[in-house]
Amino acid sequence: MRGVWTVARRDAKALFDQPTGYVLLVVFLAVNAFFFFRNAYLTNMASLRPMLDFLPWVFLFFVPAVAMRSLAEDHRNGLLEIVLAQPISEAQLLLGKFLGVLLVLFGALALTLLIPLGLLLGSHLPVGPVVAQYVGAALLAVAFAGVGVWASSLGRSQITAFIMGVAVMFVLVLVGLDPLLVGLPPTLGAIAANLGVLSHFESVGRGVLDLRDVLYFLSVAAVFLALAYAVLMRRRLTPGSQRTAALRWGTLLLVAVVVALDLAGGAIGGRLDLTPGRAYTLSPATKAIARGLPDIVTIRLFASKNLPAQYALNRRDVDDLLHDLRGASHGKIRVIERDPATSPAANTEAQSLGIEPVQFNVVGQSELQVKDGYFGLVVQYAGKHETIPFIQRTDNLEYRLASAMRDLTRVRKPVVAVVTDSAAGSYALLRQQLDRSYQVTDPAFTDSTALDSATVLLIASRNLPITTAESTAVVRYLARGGAALVLANGMTIMPQMPMAEVRQLPWNHVLAPYGVQVASNMVYDLRAAQIVGVPTSYGQVLRPYPYFIRGQSTRASPVDADLAEVDLAWTSSVDTTASKAYDVVPLIETTPAAGTSTGEVMLDPDQNFSTSGLSRRVLAVQLMPRPGQHGPRLVVAGDASLGSDEFLQRNPGNLVFALNAVDWLAQDEALIGIRAKNRTPPPLLFSSTALRGAVKYGNVVIVPLLVAAYGLVRLLKRRRLAATPYRRLQEAA
Numbered sequence: 001m002r003g004v005w006t007v008a009r010r011d012a013k014a015l016f017d018q019p020t021g022y023v024l025l026v027v028f029l030a031v032n033a034f035f036f037f038r039n040a041y042l043t044n045m046a047s048l049r050p051m052l053d054f055l056p057w058v059f060l061f062f063v064p065a066v067a068m069r070s071l072a073e074d075h076r077n078g079l080l081e082i083v084l085a086q087p088i089s090e091a092q093l094l095l096g097k098f099l100g101v102l103l104v105l106f107g108a109l110a111l112t113l114l115i116p117l118g119l120l121l122g123s124h125l126p127v128g129p130v131v132a133q134y135v136g137a138a139l140l141a142v143a144f145a146g147v148g149v150w151a152s153s154l155g156r157s158q159i160t161a162f163i164m165g166v167a168v169m170f171v172l173v174l175v176g177l178d179p180l181l182v183g184l185p186p187t188l189g190a191i192a193a194n195l196g197v198l199s200h201f202e203s204v205g206r207g208v209l210d211l212r213d214v215l216y217f218l219s220v221a222a223v224f225l226a227l228a229y230a231v232l233m234r235r236r237l238t239p240g241s242q243r244t245a246a247l248r249w250g251t252l253l254l255v256a257v258v259v260a261l262d263l264a265g266g267a268i269g270g271r272l273d274l275t276p277g278r279a280y281t282l283s284p285a286t287k288a289i290a291r292g293l294p295d296i297v298t299i300r301l302f303a304s305k306n307l308p309a310q311y312a313l314n315r316r317d318v319d320d321l322l323h324d325l326r327g328a329s330h331g332k333i334r335v336i337e338r339d340p341a342t343s344p345a346a347n348t349e350a351q352s353l354g355i356e357p358v359q360f361n362v363v364g365q366s367e368l369q370v371k372d373g374y375f376g377l378v379v380q381y382a383g384k385h386e387t388i389p390f391i392q393r394t395d396n397l398e399y400r401l402a403s404a405m406r407d408l409t410r411v412r413k414p415v416v417a418v419v420t421d422s423a424a425g426s427y428a429l430l431r432q433q434l435d436r437s438y439q440v441t442d443p444a445f446t447d448s449t450a451l452d453s454a455t456v457l458l459i460a461s462r463n464l465p466i467t468t469a470e471s472t473a474v475v476r477y478l479a480r481g482g483a484a485l486v487l488a489n490g491m492t493i494m495p496q497m498p499m500a501e502v503r504q505l506p507w508n509h510v511l512a513p514y515g516v517q518v519a520s521n522m523v524y525d526l527r528a529a530q531i532v533g534v535p536t537s538y539g540q541v542l543r544p545y546p547y548f549i550r551g552q553s554t555r556a557s558p559v560d561a562d563l564a565e566v567d568l569a570w571t572s573s574v575d576t577t578a579s580k581a582y583d584v585v586p587l588i589e590t591t592p593a594a595g596t597s598t599g600e601v602m603l604d605p606d607q608n609f610s611t612s613g614l615s616r617r618v619l620a621v622q623l624m625p626r627p628g629q630h631g632p633r634l635v636v637a638g639d640a641s642l643g644s645d646e647f648l649q650r651n652p653g654n655l656v657f658a659l660n661a662v663d664w665l666a667q668d669e670a671l672i673g674i675r676a677k678n679r680t681p682p683p684l685l686f687s688s689t690a691l692r693g694a695v696k697y698g699n700v701v702i703v704p705l706l707v708a709a710y711g712l713v714r715l716l717k718r719r720r721l722a723a724t725p726y727r728r729l730q731e732a733a
Contacts, residue, residue, distance in 0.1 A: 007096025022711030064165030067148025136204030515579025
């Protein structure tokens, strides 16, 4: 092992004894940081995915450039024979060269750690996914380093080694690209996707270390190191000898075994989920639902064997989820898989359950073909069923399955009474989602008993008047300990003017006994403004609009524990200073750079917003009676459009917030943690534009310049040392 480490250390040091090593490192750091910040600052999300998406393409040239000299240089200088004449074997030499390349690559990745450290200055960047993503980047470096060392073993020319390395790595990346996979026959496309780098690297990039992906990267390195070992040994053996034939067949057998093991990796289990809330692991609520099923629940998966590869890649996640559900249920969940494309009976059954074939565009040899395929499932219980016609995404599949099993086995659904006015916008999408788990009604306020059967009351209003019957029924409902989600603005919006003016909020007198009021103001946030299109004389321009706020989750309640932000428009602050008998939990807040406008407020995006008196404002709260006290459970937000169709389509966090609030109010929190697994990365909210720019240019410019400066000083020192005339030790003394 000492010989392996000696070779590795010598190779890594030799690269940086020349300007080449520093040039490569500076270019890698600058290019990687430039493309990362260009995408990250465009989306304003604190995630390393932009770097991970581009990293295989950067490595495509960086790794061959680092590895091309490892064996080719020694071969060209005649050092290879001298080294092998020492007490070191070909295997030890090869492992040393491989480890030397990895030391350089790992060092380059270590310098990029300044990127996530910079993001921490403007966000709550989760550590778990970052760890998994860097482990994935290291595994990609291991695989590509194996290819680079093999390419360097082929001859004396470093240029040839570089070209061969780039070519092979490009093929490994190319076979994972969707345009190529779509053009291949389905079976061949699935094999190509499994052998390509991108599908495995994308899985690691989401924050999950799957044993199958780890096996893939290690197997790629093993295959090419075996081929490099065969090249080294062939130089020592006599051509056509028995030992040469044994080496050839042994190498081919090893490569075949490793490739077969990788292709069969679908049968291998085991993964380490480092995402927040373990998004790719069954939540405790799902396990409880599965264990508590009153009888057998059948899940029928209808999937065509020859799905296009871009959808076949989701099959692994579906199989993993169904396997985990079956294990958690202790025999109460039965999974049946059928292929309607090959079985007429399965085809008839699928269509009778509401699963129709989906048409896919497939590129044939000379034309664009349209083919049918199935990829849906049905949850069945006691003669009832719920159908997912086509599984287009898997990130919310656990929630859909868990809610389907709970709803099918539930004897009676709780009632959610919805009261909205036309100015609040359409609430059709929220009603549709609530209807999965609740009985949604529109109460007829003919008398004070209109809400007696309601478990939760949802009010969405933009200051339109309420009737006496409505007021009386709501007051009575809350007084007997009901639960309400109130979404209301403190000002009346007149977008056609465009302006807003103060009117007394009709629902405030209903909330007054509980010490909560929606203020008669309009909040703006100069740091967390949404980007909107503003028409100008030369076309539409995208710019921040401070009255449209990206509200920040406090993560202080089950309602918002796994949320990053929600979108609000022309929202008002919520005042709870008069609440004495209630535990008040802020749910949604602004950044510290927020102010309020009162009176008649112009809605023009080009107006000047005051920068005096800026502070953090509360936009949504949760109230619950303290122990020993009687009263309603409340969630109050200062924006009636928070749950409207327009905002639910724009930001899935709004839907999660509204559904979680209803679940919490109904004291049915089983699905809150599952639903929130459909996550978006936390937002980037730097305290100033100067800090935002410093993080970007510090990584794009300063870090590469520091590396270049260090390299220049070290090379000048080496040159000065080399120019020093030789002196005997006695003379030097």
